[in-house]
Amino acid sequence: MEIVKLSAIEIREKILSKELNCTEVVQAFLEQIKKNEKYNAVLEIFDDAMEKARELDEKIAKGFSGKLAGVPIIIKDNIFYDGKICSCSSKFMEKHVASYNSTVVEKILKEGAIIIGRANMDEFAMGSSTENSAFGVTHNPLDFDRVPGGSSGGSACAVALNMCPIALGTETGGSVRQPASFCGIYGLKPTYGRISRYGIVAYASSLDQVGIFTRNVEDNALMLEVIAGHDEHDSTSSSVAVENYNDNLKLQAEKVCVGVPEEILKMIKNMPCEKNLLNFIDFLEKNGIKTKKISLKDIELCLPTYYILAPAEATSNLARFDGVKYTTRSEKAKNLQEVYKESRSEGFGKEVKRRIMLGNFVLSSGYYDAYYKKAKRLQSEIRKEFKRAFLECDYIIMPTTIGEAFKIGSKSQNPVDTYKEDIFTVTANIAGIPSLSVPFGKGENGLPLGVQIMGDVFKEREIYQLAKFIEEK
C-alpha cells in the first residue's frame, strides 16, 4: 500500500481503524513533498506538522473521529493560518505572519486535518500560470516545461503529485478550475457565498471563493461539507443549509438534462478544446444523458466584465499594503509619500501593478460610469441569463481551458493572451454559480484537459452527482 496514493476518505478510515497512524501518514506525505521539491509547488512545509500528527494520534486514541481525522492538507499561500507566514507569493508579504485563523482553517482543524504546508501561487492570486509568483514558477506535474496553471498552481500540482490528497485554493476568475484542468484533477469553485472568505487575502471580494482540489469526487464533496456554511465573520456568506454531499451521489441519469451553450460551440471553433468538448457531449449521450443546446447570448462579455470588476476591487483591497503596517517598507523612503510610493513600487510585481492601475482607471471620476457601473449592469444581466438557462436544463457544460497547459514563458510577453485563458472560467464567477472542472480527455501533446460542470446556485450536490457518474464510466 502506497500511503500517498490513498484518498482522503481512505486515509481517515485506515487511521480510525488503526491500520495507519497520523504520524506515519504525515511522514509519508512530507517525504513525497521533498521528493518533488523541484516542481516548486510548496513554499513551506510547516515544521509543526509531525508534532500535530502525534497530538492527533493521541486524540484519536481517546476516541476523536473528525471528518478529516489525520488527513494532510496543503493550503494556498493566501489563506491565513495563525502563526504561519502568509505571503501571497509576494515579496511585499514575504515575512508576514498570520495573526489569526481563517474560518476555513478553523473548520478543517476542528475536523482533524493536519495542515502540512503552504502552496505557491501567482502573486496576490493574479495570474493563470504561477509565473507571477515572487518565489519562482511551479512546474506542471506532467510536463516540467509547462505551467501548472494558476493562480492556485502550487495547490493543484501538490494534489496531482500526491503531496496531499486535498489542497485548498482560491478562485476569482478560474484560479482553481484552470490549474485543475492543466494538472488532470478535480477543482471546484462553489457558489459565491458558500464558503466564508474570512481570513482569505482578498483579491476581488465580490468574486472570490475558496476552491477545492482533489483526485476524486468524494474527497472533494467531503471537503466542501466541512468548510461550507454561514460565518458570522463574513456578511456575504450564505445561510443556505450545508448538505452531506456524499450521502447521495447517485445520479438519475435518465432524468437530467445537460445544456450546451450554442455561443460556446461557436467560440471554440478551431480551438484545441473543441474536439474534446464534442467527445464529452457524445460520451454523455452514449451513457443515456440528454443534452440540449441552450443560449447564453452575453457569455462572451464575461471576460471584459471580469477584467473591469476584478481589478477595480483589487485596487481597493490591495491599498492596505502600503509599507506603513505589515508589509515591507522601502529603505529608500524618506517621507510618507515615499513610504507609499517606494514600498509599493518595490513590493508589488508587474502583473499586480498592472491590475492596480487598471482598477484605478475604471474607478476614477469621469470613467466610473462608463466602465465600472456598466460592468456591474452587465453582470446582473449575465446572472439573469444563467438563471433563465437553468430553467431549461440542470447543468451547463463548457471547456475549462482553451487547450492543454502552455509552456513556461510562452504567454508572459502579452498579458492579454494570458487574460484570454480565463474566457471559459470567469463565466461562473461573474454569474456566482458553482462549477467543477472534471478531468476528461487529452490534448494533442497527451496532456490532460478538463470540462466544467456548472449548476445553478447551491447545486453543488447535483454537480457532484454528474461528476461521480462520469468518474465511474
Added chain:
Amino acid sequence: MQYDVVIGLEVHAELKTKTKCFCACKNAYGSSPNSNCCPVCMGFPGALPILNKKAVEQTIRAGLALNCEINNTAIFERKNYFYPDLSKAYQISQLEKPICINGHLRVFDKEIPINRIHLEEDAGKLIHQGNISMIDYNRGGVPLIELVTDALKEPHIESAEEAIEFLTKLRQIYVYAGVADCEVEKGQMRADVNVSLKPKGSKEFGTKVEMKNIMGFKSVYRAIKYEIERQKDILDDGGMVMQETRRWDNDKGESYTLRTKENSEDYRYFPDPDLLAVNISDAEIKKIKENMPPLPKELKEKYIKEYNLTEYDADVILAEKEISDFFNDSLKLYNKPKTLSNWIATEVLAKTKNREPIKVNAENFVWIVKAVDEGKVQRNAGKELLSSIWGTGLNAENEAKARGIMSDLSDDVVEKILDKILTEKSDVVSQYKQEKDTKILNFLVGQVMKETRGKANAQEVMKKLKERFD
C-alpha cells in the same frame, strides 16, 4: 459692495454605541493606545467588516430627530485614499444611498434644509513625538454620522451666528435623542464649513471655499468671520475667489490654502463588496420613532404649558440635557417646577459653568429646596449648604444638622422668646393693633429670628403671632 453669504456645513458626530461600526471592539474614549483593536478595525488582510445594527439604528434616530426621510435601502461604499491613520486605505462610508435624506433643522426663524445624514467609520489617530509618528487605531472604526446641509436650497445659513446656532441646536438634539455625546473637546463632534459670497440678490452662487475639520464652535465662528472678510476683500478689489480647501489655524486666527481644485483627491467610490445592502423596513423605522426620547422642542412646550415656566427659563433648563434631566428628577421628588427651575437657573448653573457636571443628587438638592420653602432653613443658609455638599456626596439633612442651621427650636422656647419680644416692643404691638399692617408682623418675626440667630422657623413664628393677635 453688498453681498449675500451662503454657508454650508458638514458635521461629523461619533455615535454612542457599545461597539465599533464594523467589528466587536469597544467604542470607548481614552483607553490606552491600540487596546480596542482587532484584525477588522486594523485592516488586516482577510478580515471582513460586519455591520453594527445599533449604529444603523442610531443613524435612523438622528435622521428622525432632524425630520429626515429614511431610505429603505442603504448602501455602503468605499472611499479610497491613503493615510496612515486609515488602516485599510479606504473608509467605509456612504455616497449614493445614505440612510437619511431631506431633513431640516430650525435655527432662529429659519428651517435650514439638511441634504443627508450618512453612516461611516472614523479613522485612527496619529500621535507625533519629535521625529516619530505613531498610530493609535482605537478610534478607527468608531461609528460616525456625517450631516450635510443643503446649501443649494433656501433658506441658507447666512452668518457665523446662524452657523453656531445650527451647531448648538444640532448638538442639543443629538444629545437628547441619545445618538451622540458630542463632546467637542474629545473630538466627538467636528465640522467642515464652506462659505461663498454672491452679489446681494443674485441668483447665481459664488465660488465655494471649504475649511476642514475645525475643532470647537468658537473656532468655527472665527473661521467663518475670517473667511467672509477674506472673500469680501477679494471681490471688492475686483478679484476672483479660488475654489479651494483651506485649513483654519486657530492660534494665528487665519486660514491658509490646503489644496486647490486642480489637485483635489479622487476618492474612487464604489459599493463595498464585503457588505450587503442594508434593508430598513417601515416597521423598524416606526419602532425607533415610537421609542424616541423626548426632544428639546417637545420638552420646551411641556415646561411652558404644564409647568408654567417662562420661555427664557425653559431654554435655560433645556440648554444641557444633564440639567434638564436633573430638573425632571427633582420634579419627581418635589412637584414645584417654578421653585426648582429658579434654584437650578441660579444656584446649579452657577456651579456647572464650562460643562462641569452636576455634583449633587436630586434627593439632596430637593431636600434643601424644600427645607428653605418650609422655613426650616434660611434661604442663604440653604444656598451655602448646597455649595458645601457639592461634590462631596454628603447628605444634606445630616450636614444641615451638623452645621446647626436647622430651625429646630422647641415650641416652648419659641413661645418664651415671643413673650419677651412682645413685651420689649409693646409700642409696636399696639401700633399693629390699630393699623393691622403686615409689615409690622414681618418686623416682629424678624426680631424673633434675630433673637434666635435664625434658628426659629419664620413661618411658624408668623403663625403664632397671628394666633396671639386674633
